[in-house]
Amino acid sequence: MRLHSAPPPFVRTEATAGSMLGATAAALCALLVPPIVRYGARPLAMAGASVLTCLLCEALVSLARSRRPALAGASFAVTGLSVALLLPLNAPLWLPCAAAAFAVLAAGEPFGGFGRAPFTPAAAGIAFAALCWPEQTFTYFDPAQPYALPPLADCAFHAARSPAALLRDGLKPDILPLDLLWGTAPGPLGGTAALVLGACALALFLCRAARPETTLCFLLAAAALAALFPRIACSPLTSVKYELLSGSLLFCAVFLAPDPAVSPYTAAGRCLYGAFAGAAAMAFRRYGAFEQGAPFALLLADAVSPLISSAVCRLKGWEGKPYEAS
Amino acid sequence: MFAQMMLTALLAVTAENLLFAGGAGLSGALRAARNPGSVGWTSCFVAFFSLCAALAGIRMEPYLAPRPDAWLVRPAALLAAAAAAYLLLAVPLRLFAPRFFRRHAREIGPAAANTAVLAVPCAQRLFGFGAAQAAGYAAGTGAAFWFASAVLARALRACRNPDAPAPFAGLPAALIYIGILSMAFAGFTGAKVF
C-alpha cells in the first residue's frame, strides 16, 4: 500500500463546474433532437461543425500556450452547440464555424477561457455573424414546405419570413401558436421549439446546473415591456406571446443568460442583470438594426454586470469594513 | 425644452454612444479608467467642453457654411474654439481656485482635446440640433464618458486575471473587450455609426 499526501478537504461536493457544463451540453443536445427527427442529418452536421471548430480552436490555443488542453470542462461543447442552435438550419456550414471560431478565439481565450471571459462567448459569436453576414444569419427556410436539406452541401430553399422579422415590420405573424411551441415556424435552429426549451430549462434548474432567477427576471422584464409597448396592434397578451416565442429570446434567456462566468455574484445582482438583459433585448428588437436582439442585449448586460455586482456589494454593506481583531 | 434636452442626452448615452459605437474619445476613457478616482471630474470636464464645442459649432456654422473651403476651415476653427474653451476654464480656475486647478490640471487638458468632445459639433451639425438639444447632447456625452470609464475600469481588472495569456493581459484584452462591446452597440446602429 503506497500512500500519498494531499491537502484537505478530502471530501467534496458532487456538483462540479464540469458537471454543470456537462448538464448544459446535454440539454443543448436534447434541443437538437426535434430538428434531427424532422430534417435529417443536417442539424447534426451544423452542430458537429461548430463544436469541432471550438474544439480545434481550444486545442490550438492550448498548443500555443503549451499547456494541457482544458477539454474536460466541456465549455467548448456548450459554446459550439449554442452557436449552432442560434443560426438558421439553412445557413452555409462555414457560418457556424466562423461564429464558433470567433467565440473561442476572440471572446474567450484572450481573457483566459472558460470562467474568465467577460462576455458570453456564444452571444459574441452570434453578434459577429449577424454584423458580418446579416443575410446568411437572418434568412430562414420555410418549414411548411417539404425540402430535402443536404447534410453538408449548401441547400436551395424557399425563404420565409420569421415571426421576429414580421414583428419588426409591425405585422402580425400568420403562424399558429402551436407551431411556435413545436418549432415548425421559421427561425433559428434551437430557438423555435418553445416546449422543448421549457423542458430543458426545467431540467437544468431542477438538477441545479443553472439558477432560475436570471432566466425568470429576463423573461419577466421582456414580457412586461412586450405587454406595455406592443409592436403590433393587438392585445397585450398576444404581444407577449409572440415576442417571447419568436426569435432567439427564449433560447438566450434559458441557456446564455444564466452563464455563471458573467452573471453577478449575488441573487439580487442576478435578478437585476436578468431584468436589464430582458429590457435591453426588447429595446434592441424595437430600435435595433436586426430582428434578433437578445445576443446583443446579453453583450450589453455582460458589460454592465460588474457594475451591478459592485453596486450590490456596496448596498449590502460588504465594502468599507476595517480590520477587526477577534 | 427640458424634455428635449433630456431626450437628446438619452440619445447620446444610448444609441448614439460615441464612445463605444464610434470609438471617439476612448483613449481618454481608457486613461480615466486606469485612474478610477479621476473619472467623475473628467466626465464633468468632458461635458463642459462638449457644451462649449457644440455652442461654438452652432455659432460658427452661419459663417462657415457658405464658404467653398468649409471642409478645410471647419476643423481648424473647431480646434481654435477648443483652445479658447480650455483657456476659458483654465484661466479663471487658476486665478480663483488654484488648488483645485493644480489637482485636476492633468484631467482638464486631455478633456479639452478629447475626440468625443470634438465629435459633438459634428453630431450637432448632422442632426441639426438647437442650443437646448446640443446642451442635452453634451450632458449625455459626459454621462457616456463616465459610464464608459466605469465599465472599462472593471474590464481592465477582468483583463488582468491570472488565467489570461501573458501577451493579452491588460491593454490588448481591453481593446478586444471594447471591440466586442462596440459590437453590441453596432446592434443598435447597424452598419452605420451616425
Add this chain to the structure above:
Amino acid sequence: MRHPENRLFLRRLGIIFRNGALFRNPVLVGALGLYPVAAAGFGLRNAAALCILFTLTALPVQLLLCLLGLVLPRWARPAAVLAAAAVFYLPAARAAEGLLPGSVGALGMAAYLTACNSVLYARACRYAPEHILPAAAADALGYSAGFAGVLLLVSAARQLWLKGGPWGGPAGDGAGLPFAGFLLLGFLAALLQGINLRRSERYAGGGK
C-alpha cells in the same frame, strides 16, 4: 559626423524613433489615437490620407511646442497644442488633398478628429517641451511612423476582409464597423506585447 559623440547621439535618436515606431507604439502600447484607426481605418486610401494628415500636423506642432517649451507655462500647453494643431491642420489638409484628391472630404469626421488626437496631444504636451529639438523631431517622426504603420496594417486587413478575404469568400460587411478595428488592434497589441515580453525576458536573462 564621424565623431564618436555624434554617432552616439544619432544612435540615441534612432532609439527614440524605434521606440515610438514599434516598441512603445502610441496606439498599441499607449492606447492613444484609437478613434481614427477604429472608425476610419477601413480602406488603404483613407489610411494614406490620414497618415499624411497626421504626420504633417504632428511634426510642426511638436517642433513648435519644443521651441516654446521653456517660455510657455505648463498650464497653457494644452491651449497651445490645440491652437497650433488648428494652424498646421490647414497646410496638412491641403497637402493631403493635393496628393490624394478628394480624400480629406471623404474622411469626414475622422479628418477633424485626427487633426488633434490624443497621440499628438500627449506627446506635444508632455514630451516635446522637455526635450531638445532633434529628440522631439525623432519622437514625432517615430510615433507618426508607428501610428501610420498600425493604421495601414489595420486598414489593409479590413479592406481585404471587406472584399471577402484572400480566398474570395463571402464579403464581411462588418469589417467597416469600428468593432473590427478594435478587434484587430487588440490582436496587434497582443503581438507587440508578446514581442516586448520576449525582449524583456532576454534582457533579464542577458543581465545575469
Add this chain to the structure above:
Amino acid sequence: MQGYVAWWILAAVLVGTELASGTFYLLVYGLAAAAAGSRYPARILLMRRLCGGKKRGAWIGAQACAALSDAVRRGRPQTETVVTAAGDGVARTRNFRVRIGTPVGAVLKAAGARENVRLVAVGSSLAGRTVTDLSLPVTAATRGVLALTELPARRVFPCVRCGRCARACPQGILPWLALRELESGAPDPLRLFHVESCVGCAACDAVCPSGIGLVAAVRRAAARKEAGFPDETA
C-alpha cells in the same frame, strides 16, 4: 487537593484539543447539554444557536466530557479514545475504542482496510491532514481515520459565481469576494469583508464546484487586510 488541580489541568488540555479538532460536540450550558446537529461545522453553528453570537459560552466535546467525568468521579486518567474509521478504503464505517498510542495502521486493519488504499487522513474529512506513515499513533485528539482509494481530484476551474461558499460559511465571510479581490492583483483591504473571522473549517472548500482552495485565499486575504493599505505600511 493537589490531585484535583491536576485533573482540572488535564481537563483543560482535553477541552483545548477538542477545540482544535473533532466532529461532535456537546455544549455545557449550566446543567443542560445539547446535540450539535448534522450541519457542518457543528460547533460553531451550535454556539451561535445557544449563545446568539455572543462570545460568552465554551464547549466541551462528548468524549472530553466523558473523560472529564471519569477523571473527576473515578480519578481515572484518559487512556482510551473513540476513533471512527471511514472512507471507501475500509469495508465498513465503524467506531473503535482504542488505547491512546495505538498505530493508525492497526485501526485501519481492524476496520478491514482494502489493499488499494492510496490516501489516509487523520482528523476531520474537511480540515484533517494526511499521514503517509501508518505507524503513527492515535492521540487523545484523534477522532477519525479516513481511508480513500482515490486521491481527491483537484481539477480547478475559475470561480463560477454560484455563491455556495458564502452560504456554507458559518462566519458570514464571502470567500468569493476575497478571491476576486486577490485575483485583481491589487486587493483593497476595505473590500475584504469580514475575512479576519475565518475559523478555517474549510466548509467553503468542500462545497466549491470549481475546486478552488478558498480557505487559503481567505487566509491570504486576512493577512492582507491586517497589513492595511500599502500606503500605510510604506
